[in-house]
Amino acid sequence: LTRNDWPEGIKWTKQREIVLTVLENLCDPQRAAEIYLTTERSGQTVCLSTVYRILELYVQRGLVNKLNIMNQDTAVYEFNRLKHKHYAVCMRCRKIITLESCPMNEFFQELGDNDFQILGHTLEVYGYCKDCRM
Numbered sequence: 001l002t003r004n005d006w007p008e009g010i011k012w013t014k015q016r017e018i019v020l021t022v023l024e025n026l027c028d029p030q031r032a033a034e035i036y037l038t039t040e041r042s043g044q045t046v047c048l049s050t051v052y053r054i055l056e057l058y059v060q061r062g063l064v065n066k067l068n069i070m071n072q073d074t075a076v077y078e079f080n081r082l083k084h085k086h087y088a089v090c091m092r093c094r095k096i097i098t099l100e101s102c103p104m105n106e107f108f109q110e111l112g113d114n115d116f117q118i119l120g121h122t123l124e125v126y127g128y129c130k131d132c133r134m
């Protein structure tokens, strides 16, 4: 992301660019505090309250999805790639893993056959991640 392909209608600031770049490079959704730490690790300084404000702006503009996942007390954020996704949540370390495929399609076929118009769905998977499984 550079200043040239900056989203229309949002005033450019260096801090906004830093936060959006971090979001773009995330593999899995993260909490605001984690996004803040990533900006800090990259040697940039954006204070935590600014990170929160920028995230809220991006959510309002539809650039970023804010997810409230079950058993998590804080919301997580991800860059909106306009592709629906599901998540697996570790109940011990609370890590969130993005699942690339949707297991529900066959099931929907069946519902569709039964004359139900589907607009969307949610699905969350929970359990223990690789590190917490023992």
Ligand SMILES: [Zn+2]
Residues within 6 Å of the ligand: 090, 091, 092, 093, 094, 095, 128, 129, 130, 131, 132
């Ligand atoms: Zn875990």
Ligand SMILES: [Zn+2]
Residues within 6 Å of the ligand: 084, 085, 086, 102, 103, 104, 121, 123
């Ligand atoms: Zn799905």
